[in-house]
Amino acid sequence: MCDKSHGDIAQIVADSGAVGADLLIAEQVTELVTANHILYAQGVVDAFGHVSVRHATRGDCFLMARNMAPGLVTEQDIIAFDLDCRPMNADGRSVYLERFIHGEIYKARPEVMAVVHSHSPSVVPFGVIKQSPFRAVCHMAAFVGVQPPIFDIRDVAGDGTDLLITDQALGAALAGTLGTNAVVLMRGHGSTAVGDSLRHAVFRAVYTEINARTQAQASQLGEIIFLSEAETRAAALSTEGQSDRAWNLWKRTAQSVHLSLLQQALLTEQ
Numbered sequence: 001m002c003d004k005s006h007g008d009i010a011q012i013v014a015d016s017g018a019v020g021a022d023l024l025i026a027e028q029v030t031e032l033v034t035a036n037h038i039l040y041a042q043g044v045v046d047a048f049g050h051v052s053v054r055h056a057t058r059g060d061c062f063l064m065a066r067n068m069a070p071g072l073v074t075e076q077d078i079i080a081f082d083l084d085c086r087p088m089n090a091d092g093r094s095v096y097l098e099r100f101i102h103g104e105i106y107k108a109r110p111e112v113m114a115v116v117h118s119h120s121p122s123v124v125p126f127g128v129i130k131q132s133p134f135r136a137v138c139h140m141a142a143f144v145g146v147q148p149p150i151f152d153i154r155d156v157a158g159d160g161t162d163l164l165i166t167d168q169a170l171g172a173a174l175a176g177t178l179g180t181n182a183v184v185l186m187r188g189h190g191s192t193a194v195g196d197s198l199r200h201a202v203f204r205a206v207y208t209e210i211n212a213r214t215q216a217q218a219s220q221l222g223e224i225i226f227l228s229e230a231e232t233r234a235a236a237l238s239t240e241g242q243s244d245r246a247w248n249l250w251k252r253t254a255q256s257v258h259l260s261l262l263q264q265a266l267l268t269e270q
């Protein structure tokens with residue numbers, strides 16, 4: 001495990017001893033900032049929600065922004081965490097309450113390289129309605145599958161919680177419900193998507209929201225013909241490798257949205 005309690009990301013990289021690690025981590029930090037901006041521009045996160053990536057050369061650490069709105073994240077806001085979610089270079093900055101979602105999934109799923117947690121608005125209804133189970137309705141969201149799990153915090157911590165994943169035990173329970181799936185819904189709260197890269201997890205988070213929107217629209221028109229299990233497997237194989245194409249487009253949109261936010265901030269200061 002990472003045993004440093006303080007220090008900066010550069011030092012953590014130096015500790016890894018990997019050749020070219022400093023370049024790798026610089027690229028990761030830049031991509032993580034872009035991921036934050038994309039998720040905001042695509043309506044997956046608003047002032048809340050977060051995205052993380054497993055450290056490029058140290059699998060027992062991950063990177064995530066400090067506690068702030070994703071749309072405003074810069075490279076200076078990225079903090080390294082160990083898998084018990086202790087910040088390694090926070091230097092007094094506050095961190096996300098629900099960081100345990102990330103740490104416990106990284107522990108449970110060694111192949112997962114990135115995690116997105118959001119309260120994306122179209123997904124929340126499917127976590128609270130028993131009669132309308134969430135499942136893949138279009139090929140781009142085939143990874144959703146035919147029965148994505150729903151985590152109910154009441155099953156683990158009883159009634160009266162604030163529904164947030166604020167410690168390791170709750171994070172481990174959520175990771176257990178996620179199992180080997182790509183996405184887990186969280187009753188009365190939101191959802192969490194995982195991927196084998198940052199781009200992959202962002203792709204899944206965006207298309208989880210799109211699938212929810214589409215399923216809700218379709219349900220108003222009549223009986224839905226969902227993707228079958230075989231179709232979800234086949235479609236996932238052909239669509240999931242396309243995340244770079246989506247990323248490159250969404251990055252442009254995100255840059256435009258971010259520039260607009262910066263301009264608004266400048267106008268406010270004047």
Ligand SMILES: [Zn+2]
Binds near residue numbers: 049117119164189190
């Ligand atoms: Zn949350």
